[in-house]
Amino acid sequence: MRRQWNLKRVSVRMVDCKKIDMVHRFNCHLGGRGLSSGEAEQHENEDNSISKTKHLKKHQYRYTGERPYGCDQCGNRFAQSDHLVTHQRKHTGEKHYHCLDCGSKFKTLNELKVHQRIHTGVKPYGCDQCGKKFAQSRYLVRHKGLHTGEKPYGCDQCGMRFAQPGYLVRHQRIHTGEKRYHCLECGSSFRFSNGLKVHQLIHTGEKHYHCLDCGSSYRTSSALKVHQRIHTGEKPYDCIQCGMRFAKSRHLDTHQRIHTGEKPYHCLECGSSFRSSNVLKVHQLIHTGEKHYHCLDCGRSCRTSYALKLHQRIHTGERPYGCNQCEKRFTQLGNLVNHQRIHTGEKRYGCNQCEKRFTQLGNLVNHQRIHTGEKHYVCDQCGKRFAQSGHLVEHKRTTEEKPSHCQDCSSSFITSNELKGHQGI
Incomplete structure (x- = not known):
């Protein structure tokens, strides 16, 4: 013994x-x-x-x-030295294992084996409830939770519940602010190893996922999947308030702020608030005066590449969006969508202060200023403020010029409506 x-x-x-x-x-x-x-x-x-x-x-x-083997980067501990070596590759970025089919690189042999199932189509893990098959066991475990509905692991900070303890651990980093995964190239930190992996592709320039329809390349399979919805027309995210559908969940999140009125992004220069960070970025160019995009035809400068693209249609005469009810064509898809509501009679934007409804979101926003008293548009000559941009334009014409002329008697008017009244139209 x-x-x-x-x-x-x-x-x-x-x-x-x-x-x-x-x-x-x-x-x-x-x-x-x-x-x-x-x-x-x-x-x-x-x-x-x-x-x-x-x-x-x-x-x-x-x-x-x-667990005698400790990582000096993040403090994780391991029972075996080879597990520590594998873990440390997360910090160093070393990738010793290469896929012969697409050239992707991986830190561990197991990661390579799992990846190769993309090419072989092998899905060895099957659900005994519905027969659905998966390439990785963790996806099967996650899927089985759909059948049982069991979520035994609860967060003591916010009450959210999870089917697996690993999901709870990851979630709790949101509350603690812990970001244990660091990029050695630029110092950026991430809560999850996947976030670091995707970030590191920015430095390497790797884009292994290609769209067969248009040839676009992406760093992750999920980014490719979202892109392909452009070709398929799939819009899986719908707004329960108005029924609008979106291809991306973040677009739905931004849209829902129309209904809630939430504007979480604030300009430090003027205090203006916006529903999305992208709109804030474009707005901030007003203060900096930056216009990096220039028209080769007329020299006009634009703040964004999209604004330049729309402007150039003035020169080309391109109107790619046509109405299937009438013969009208438009330079922008949004203008076509708004126009089609004339035919359908749809007024999807309702005021939560009164019963008025509108075909266009912009009209609703302008209308709501009647209730709020907001006047965002300021005359730089006299300081007078207006609720709508059109009213500011009319005001400036009053003080500067009368652009509408009668061809019969040479009378001039501030607005086209005044000219029509004069002409008896």
């Missing part, structure tokens, strides 16, 4: 293709698993302590919970 680990020496029969032989195994009293004599690194002197055997020690760590 071995004293230190309570090891029992037993004889078992091992079979290979050449012969049947008797070998010794050592049983662990903690878990009952047998360790081969090769694993136990038998010594010539049987009195030599098997507690020194590295393979037995590794096995014992499973039951004692001991």
Whole structure:
């Protein structure tokens, strides 16, 4: 009887293709698993302590919970040194394993094997409830939660519940602010290893996922999947308030702020608030005066590439969006969508202060200023403020010019409506 680990020496029969032989195994009293004599690194002197055997020690760590190998970057600890080496590649970015099909690189052999299932189509993990198959076991575990609905792991900060403890651990980093994964190139930090992986592709320039319809390339499979909705027309995210559908969840989030009135992005220069960070960025160009996009036809400068693209249609005469109800064509898709509501009679934008409804969001926004008293548009000559941009334009014409002229008597008027009244139209 071995004293230190309570090891029992037993004889078992091992079979290979050449012969049947008797070998010794050592049983662990903690878990009952047998360790081969090769694993136990038998010594010539049987009195030599098997507690020194590295393979037995590794096995014992499973039951004692001991993790002697610590990462000096993030503090994670491991029972085996090779697990630490694999983990440290997250910090160093080393990728020793290469896919021969597409050139993708991976930190571990297991990651490469899982990736190769994209090319082979192998999905070895099947759900015994519905038969759906998965390439990775964790996807199967996540899927099974749909059938049971069980979420035993709860967050003590916000009450959210999760089907797996790993999901809870990841979620709790939102509350703690912990960002344990760091980019060695630029110092950016991330809560999750996946976030770091995607970020590092910015530095390497790798884009392994290609659209078969248009050839566009993307860093992640999820980004490609979202892009492909342009071609398929799929819009899986719908607004429960008005029924509008969106291809991206973040577009739905931004849209819903129309209904809630939330404007979380604020300009530090003038205090204006916006529903999305992109609109804030464009707005800030007003203060900086930056206009990086220039028209080669007339020299006009625009703040965004999209604004330049729309402007250039003035020169080309391009109106790519046509109405299928009448013959009108438009330079912008949004203008076509707004126009089509004339035919359908749809007024999807309703005022929450009164019962008025509008075909266009801009008209609703302008209308709501009647209730709020907001006057965003300021005359730079006299300081007078207006609720609508059109009213500011009319005011400026009053003080500067009368652009509408009668061809019969040469009278001039501030607005086209005044001219029409004069002409009796």
